[in-house]
Amino acid sequence: MNLDGKTCVVTGAAVRIGRSIALGAGRAGANVVVHYGTSKDEAEETAAELREFGVGALTISADLNDSVATAEAIFDAARDAFGPIDVLVNSAAIFENAPLVETTEDLYDRHQNINLKSPFFLAQQFVKQLPGDRRGHILNLADWRSRRIPPDFIAYTLAKAGLAAMTEGLAQQLAPRVQVNAIAPGAILPPPGSDPEEWKSRKVPEIPLGRTGGPDDIAAAALYLLQSDFISGEILHVTGAEHLSGP
Numbered sequence: 473m474n475l476d477g478k479t480c481v482v483t484g485a486a487v488r489i490g491r492s493i494a495l496g497a498g499r500a501g502a503n504v505v506v507h508y509g510t511s512k513d514e515a516e517e518t519a520a521e522l523r524e525f526g527v528g529a530l531t532i533s534a535d536l537n538d539s540v541a542t543a544e545a546i547f548d549a550a551r552d553a554f555g556p557i558d559v560l561v562n563s564a565a566i567f568e569n570a571p572l573v574e575t576t577e578d579l580y581d582r583h584q585n586i587n588l589k590s591p592f593f594l595a596q597q598f599v600k601q602l603p604g605d606r607r608g609h610i611l612n613l614a615d616w617r618s619r620r621i622p623p624d625f626i627a628y629t630l631a632k633a634g635l636a637a638m639t640e641g642l643a644q645q646l647a648p649r650v651q652v653n654a655i656a657p658g659a660i661l662p663p664p665g666s667d668p669e670e671w672k673s674r675k676v677p678e679i680p681l682g683r684t685g686g687p688d689d690i691a692a693a694a695l696y697l698l699q700s701d702f703i704s705g706e707i708l709h710v711t712g713a714e715h716l717s718g719p
């Protein structure tokens with residue numbers, strides 16, 4: 473898809489990976505709906521940077537823990553601002569660790585709601601609003617852990633495994649009009665609040681390419697998938713080969 477003049481909704485687009493994808497889409501000529509949860513100032517900065525590319529940008533705050541109502545609200549606002557939406561990027565997520573016996577219902581439900589249920593109902597809203605004569609693209613941010621299941625982060629991994637399954641199922645259900653792909657990132661950015669140096673020194677030995685990635689690596693992969701007219705149902709690993717050798 474040529475993104476020039478198209479409109480993308482990117483969740484979690486104020487900061488980090490979502491921001492890089494949003495800016496990549498804007499650089500390619502797309503209007504961007506910058507969804508955020510709490511990072512208001514950063515969302516406005518991302519939107520301002522997008523407008524410097526000469527594209528439209530709208531910020532929308534919505535809590536993805538309330539999946540169905542939020543999905544409707546995001547697409548209502550996005551459509552009012554730009555008309556039909558061509559691309560949905562599900563990037564927002566949470567990443568919390570707890571062993572089975574310490575997993576509360578709240579932790580489990582939040583991972584399901586934010587990391588899986590919201591992408592599902594956002595995809596539903598996306599398809600409902602897409603005019604019959606237009607093509608579309610959904611891109612999900614999964615994790616290599618969703619394909620090579622580790623023992624930890626179990627609630628997170630279950631939700632991301634669901635997102636990978638959703639990608640493959642919807643790629644078939646929504647063809648030929650809508651392409652559905654995912655990126656499975658490896659070590660790109662340390663989890664919010666963690667020590668970046670400690671994280672890096674722990675992760676690098678596990679990565680065959682000998683370094684961690686960066687948000688621009690994910691944005692480049694996102695642009696590659698979104699600009700393709702023939703890739704669908706793909707889960708693209710961007711991990712420095714950690715998914716082949718990691719613990």
Ligand SMILES: NC(=O)c1ccc[n+]([C@@H]2O[C@H](COP(=O)([O-])OP(=O)(O)OC[C@H]3O[C@@H](n4cnc5c(N)ncnc54)[C@H](OP(=O)(O)O)[C@@H]3O)[C@@H](O)[C@H]2O)c1
Nearest residue numbers: 484488489508509510511535536537563564565613660661
């Ligand atoms: N970072 C990595 O190395 C890595 C590795 C593997 C997979 N991934 C995946 O790649 C994607 C992007 O990663 P990231 O590290 O950039 O993500 P992140 O910083 O952990 O989260 C992205 C954004 O999600 C939003 N969010 C969380 N809970 C929300 C809620 N209830 N309602 C609305 N928004 C909410 C937050 O927005 P606000 O700040 O506005 O509240 C947050 O900034 C995620 O899906 C992640 O699982 C990342």
